[in-house]
Amino acid sequence: MKRKIPVVPCSGIGKSLGAAAREAAYVLAEDLRPDKTNIVALSLLVLGDEDARREVAGGAAIAIDGCKLECAAKGLACSGAAKVHKVAVFDVVRRHRGLKPEGVCDLNEDGLRLARATADEAAKIVDDIDAEVGHA
Amino acid sequence: MPNLPRKKVGLISCSGEELAEGTVTRRAVRKVLESLRPEDTVTLCLPLFLAGGEGERAFARHYPTIAVDGCEKRCAALATEKYSAKPAAAIVVSGIGKETGCTVIGTARRLNESGIRLAEAVARRIVEETDRLLKKPRAKSSSEEIG
Secondary structure, three states, X not given: XXXXXXXEEOOOOOOHHHHHHHHHHHHHHHHXXXXXXXXXXHHHHHHOOHHHHHHHOOOEEEEEEOOOXXXXXXXXXXXXXXXXXXXXXXXXXXXXXXXXXOOOOOOOHHHHHHHHHHHHHHHHHHHHHHHHHHHO | OXXXXXXXXXXXXXXXXXXXXXXXXXXXXXXXXXXXXXXXXXXXXXXXXXXXXXXXXXXXXXOOEEEEEOOOOOHHHHHHHHHOOOOOEEEEHHHHHHHHOOOOOEOOOOEOHHHHHHHHHHHHHHHHHHHHXXXXXXXXXXXXXXX
């Protein structure tokens, strides 16, 4: 069976962009590319959980981060991912200037749109990884 | 009289993205921070411990923290202890779910009504622990506060 690409969103709880990162991961893994991606909890990687590390080790992975601290990308790098593809919500929001995301537990409509835009960018990365592996 | 910094409690949720209980931890912590004990609490971002957030590590070394975990893996409690200091209190959502009968709680993406109720029960538990750590008088009954 082909390995699913691990997707790790940031767990940011203080800002809407962190919440959008989390929602984007769900949009990607549940709606857009359910057969090709799998969410891995960042908290498990932080703790060093063996099962979670095994899922990400040695292959390509996608980090979806809300802020410039890039906790998800760092967590993946520290957990042995061979290649970390970064999707930054703080960059995506710059490309969609009209959006004003608000809320953490319950994102407003703009927050959900931002999550969808972020997930769309991540889906392209999934397709690129897939094509690369397919041609390898 | 010197202007001493107010003592606050740091709340650390596991936020586990794979489990609905992880979403419950987030909702409960935000509830406490935004409406139940906004003056007494701050949230600490768990992954920042790993990413080198010195502010988070320093806070947890010098102030009491409450780890709120979704499952028995207890990532928030163990990672806080590993990178900073042992939490002053630890709460596990799955345990409270069994106590309250809220066991079918929706998905990590969308909690159902039972999941929302569970988050409120967890928020009440966080308030109790916060008040205990700050030596505040016992909180009103939980239903009064949650409204």
